[in-house]
Amino acid sequence: MNLKNKKYTTTSAPIFRSFGKFILLNFVIALVLTLFQCAKCFLSSEGLVSILPDFGFSFLMSSALSMGGFQVQEFFDKRIPWIKKPVKRLLLTAGSYLIYSFIVSYVLVILYVLVSVEGMTLGKISWWDIIGYTKMPVAIALVIISIFTTRSWLYQWRNSALETEKLKSENLASQYQSLKNQLNPHFLFNSLNALSHLVYESPDKSAAFIQQLSRIYRYVLDVQQEELVAVERELAFAQNFLSLQKIRFDESLEFRLVVDRMEEYFIPPLSLQLLLENAVKHNVASMENPLKIIIERIDDKLIVRNNLQEKLTPEVEERGIGLENIFKRYALLSDQIPKITKSKAEFIVELPLLRLDE
Template sequence: MHFEINSTNSQRDLFHRVGPFILVNLGIALIITLTICPSCFLSLDGLRDLVPDFIFSFLISSSLSFGGSVITDWLDNRISWLERPFGRLLATIGLYLAYSFIISFILVFFYALILDQIDFKDIPWLEITRYTIMPMQVAVVVMAIFTTWSWLGEWRKAAVEAEKLKTEKISSQYQSLKDQLNPHFLFNSLNVLTNLVYEDADRSAEFIQKLSRIYRYVLEVQQEDLVSLEKELEFAKNFLDLQKIRFEDKLQFRMETQDTEGYFLPPLSLQLLLENAIKHNVVSKENPLFIDILQKDGSLWVTNTLQLKSQSGSGSSGIGLKNIFQRYQLLKAPAPTVKKGEDEFLVILPLIQIDA
């Protein structure tokens, strides 16, 4: 039963390959025959006289097409259009014209022999060569078709492979950027926990509980390119609640959002901004840190009061903002905007919408 199914599939594949080949060459043969004697199609006797010419034209066209296909496939495995275009063109022209002349000459010879137009005692080689010119004209057309088809096929294949490599490279770069976030977040959180343990055991226990829930989210989004705005905002709130266990009233935040449905962000973008704000600014009773997260004009505006620690310099960790910018770039999304004033620092994250 399995053999019968395979046999049927093979026959179907053969028909799909041979069927169009026969139909195309029948059409070419018909055009050639019309060119030879258009008026012959106006009478039954004329059609009868054209039958040998039609068969001959079909044999010529089929032989040249088949040979062109074989030569093209053979050259595709040996000479690349992209690496050696001139050499490939010369090889195609030389091989195909040589093949076409030999095949055309043989077919013209046997055609004349069948119609009793030649005598073996005095074979008109020059005449046969002259009649070979017409099939050679067909050969030039067929060669042009196969050459164009082969070149376009190899160009398309190269373009697809190049795009595939480009996509894989971008995916690898994006994954590398995401992989920075996991140890970065964990390292900073453990540093906070270490300090908190010495300050307040009860608060450190609460910190650990909240940290475990937050870290679960970090692991969940590790393989995601984008996360919904709703999830990212929920995570940001949990992250700030976690930080308030340590800083209490020294840290204040406000979140105002509109319709979050259909909007996305690179995962942990907000966490990086919030972490940088806390890390590089003074957070004290005298100088509490205020953070605002506002959804506005298709973007998310993240603002914090600017009260840099003396050793913070510009306030950039080398991972935070750079990581976010690179991920937006790899996603081919509009770049974030950074504005630094005298007393506040603003980052505008464009919200990404995915076409359904």
């Protein structure tokens, strides 16, 4: 899935969950403004009566500005996401809201003067005084737009981060499943190929091989949907897999598992199968020079080693299968990666043991 083509959720959740909260918020704002204008008026009943018109005006102004700010944010949230065009969004939001605030403030101040001052008419109003009266509402508008803008940006940033993480997880899961899907055909092909040779060499061995293969393939089917499996299950599978190969190679193959209890550790499923399969596939095994495979644990690593007896004309391994497959799956699941050491005598692969709480 291409992250560049993803759609962003741009609509903010309503800031006013109910009409009651809207009224309460603007009531508090109006109360603070009135207190700022005449604190001593709150000390007497006459003072309270005298400031009621101012309180009503402040409440009306605050309600108009806050509702307008919310509507402006909602309008641009649906059209210009913060994530895509932050500068354009900021300029348009701030500009639109300041123009709205000035017009609303101007109109409300004129209405307030006409109502509160006896004999006042439009012709007697000093327009410069009106502009001066709008300074406080515009300052309030700047505070409101700052709050709305910050909230809107944080909301969209959070949604974008969550959607990006979701898409990333889905993409990684898809990649991981694709890698796992490569294993079943690969394993089955190699097993049937080995069986075809064994049928001609020894019919009795081929019957035992088929029985053992059915048990092994049952495990392959069981873990194909798993991201991680317990190491103990993989070791039991490795024991069965090597026993299967023992039927085929007899004394030409020797193996040993030296591990203790490891209930808390996990590895990607069928990792051991790929390593063991590669060891058998790319090395010569004979009674004079048997292939020796050892699986052991050292600290937080599961070590798979075999003596190196490479075939003169090694088979070409398909891309994405084998070691490359293991490396890719570890990269998708953890920051730990396997390590390969090759010398003249040995081929060693170290698989990191993973914990579910890491």
